[in-house]
Amino acid sequence: MTQFSDLGLAEPVLRALSHEGYVSPTPIQAQAIPSLLDGKDLLGIAQTGTGKTAAFALPILDRLSKSSDKTRQKSCRVLVLAPTRELAAQIGDSFRAYGRFTKTSVAVVVGGVAPGPQIKAINPGVDVLVATPGRLLDHVDSGKLKLDQVDVVVLDEADHMLDLGFLPPIKRIIKMLPKSRQNLFFSATMPGQIGQLAGDMLSDPFKGS
Ligand code: AMP
Numbered sequence: 001m002t003q004f005s006d007l008g009l010a011e012p013v014l015r016a017l018s019h020e021g022y023v024s025p026t027p028i029q030a031q032a033i034p035s036l037l038d039g040k041d042l043l044g045i046a047q048t049g050t051g052k053t054a055a056f057a058l059p060i061l062d063r064l065s066k067s068s069d070k071t072r073q074k075s076c077r078v079l080v081l082a083p084t085r086e087l088a089a090q091i092g093d094s095f096r097a098y099g100r101f102t103k104t105s106v107a108v109v110v111g112g113v114a115p116g117p118q119i120k121a122i123n124p125g126v127d128v129l130v131a132t133p134g135r136l137l138d139h140v141d142s143g144k145l146k147l148d149q150v151d152v153v154v155l156d157e158a159d160h161m162l163d164l165g166f167l168p169p170i171k172r173i174i175k176m177l178p179k180s181r182q183n184l185f186f187s188a189t190m191p192g193q194i195g196q197l198a199g200d201m202l203s204d205p206f207k208g209s
Contacts, residue, residue: 002030008037010062012101017058020097026051028208033059035206036184043198044186045209048157053094055208056080056154056184061095063152064127065102074122075149076107076129079177081170083160085110085132091156092130104128109145111135119144133161133169140176147176155201158187159194167193174201 001024004017025033028050032042036059046052060078071077082088092108099106107121109131115138122129122145129136129145139145153174155161161170183201187194198205 007033008062009033009058010065010102012065013058013061013098015101016098019100022054026055028052029055029058031208032056032206036060036182037062039182041183041202041205042185043202043205043207044184045188045190045207046186047188052156052186053091054098056156056186057091057095057098060128060152060154061099061102061104064099064104071105071125071127072146072149073125074144075125075146076122076127077149078128078152078154079136079147079150079173080128080130080154080156081133081136081161081166081173082130082156083132083164083166085112087157088130088132092128095128095130099128106130109135109139111138115139133166133173136173137169140173147173148178150177150181152182152184153177154184154186155197156186158185158197159189159191162193162197167197170197 028046032055088108088110095106104127106128107126109118185198
């Protein structure tokens, strides 16, 4: 059976996994992590409960921990889009837990709460920003956030985001990102519009489920 130590993850990330009590990777983690570490795009057909959050968070934390780049003010290097506040908060908690032995900064930006603390968190620059699309655009439109340093973008529960009417904001956000970037796309289902969005965003993706 594959072990986390076989996947090529950085030592601080492996240490956090022992801390979490994870013994071995789930199937989507074992499949997706090596190709994500190689910088490939990913199309993941995966439900919640499969371990998909760690499947994308671990290689992203690995990439950040090996990079000497600094995140610029009002910028982020990793952008994770999620449909709901609850999911965004969970993803943020996962990045903090798996990144506990790295110096990664994480912020969560969602609607329905005061924007002030979010602006304060973004202002010095944040490595990983987890956001719902509407509030993210509010911060961009008010000049509090720039998306020109993003080098990894994750769409989580893409089908759920489209059900909630987030296709127009997602398209606007994607247009603002640098052309050269890694794209990760997760959806439990793949109806027409989702397949089209995935096709537009992804280049020769690894396909996992
Ligand atoms: P997710 O599908 O990302 O929502 O993860 C479902 C649950 O599985 C979460 O509570 C994780 O903490 C847990 N989990 C993820 N990966 C592993 C693993 N390799 N071993 C044990 N638990 C895990």
